[in-house]
Amino acid sequence: MTTIPLVRPPYEDWYCPNCGVSERTKALPANTSRFHTCPGLHMLTAPLIRANVYAKVEAEERADYLGREVQATGDDGKPYMAVRTTRDDGDDLLVNAPTARGRLG
Ligand SMILES: [Zn+2]
Numbered sequence: 001m002t003t004i005p006l007v008r009p010p011y012e013d014w015y016c017p018n019c020g021v022s023e024r025t026k027a028l029p030a031n032t033s034r035f036h037t038c039p040g041l042h043m044l045t046a047p048l049i050r051a052n053v054y055a056k057v058e059a060e061e062r063a064d065y066l067g068r069e070v071q072a073t074g075d076d077g078k079p080y081m082a083v084r085t086t087r088d089d090g091d092d093l094l095v096n097a098p099t100a101r102g103r104l105g
Helices: none
Strands: 011-015 022-026 035-040 042-048 056-061 081-088 090-095
Touching: 022 035, 042 056, 042 081, 042 090
Parallel strands: none
Antiparallel strands: 011 022, 011 042, 035 042, 056 081, 081 090
């Protein structure tokens, strides 16, 4: 009979499928996310993926008219409204909320 260790390793490895960056952190809770500015994804803020998870991280270009709103743009100058992470068990959307221009005073 084999015993399954109940103690997780004291560290976790993370990677980015787009730029190849990797990082080792102490073990973090399951719902924790790590982010980085991704040179493989137009310099947008993108999540790091746990090393044992296969996922696809893509930028979603904003389709509607930008108007006077300020939208995060990638280094290619295109407005991206979100970064989508697609995993086997679902997907996450990191939304770049547009900022309305305003003046104080
Ligand atoms: Zn990256």
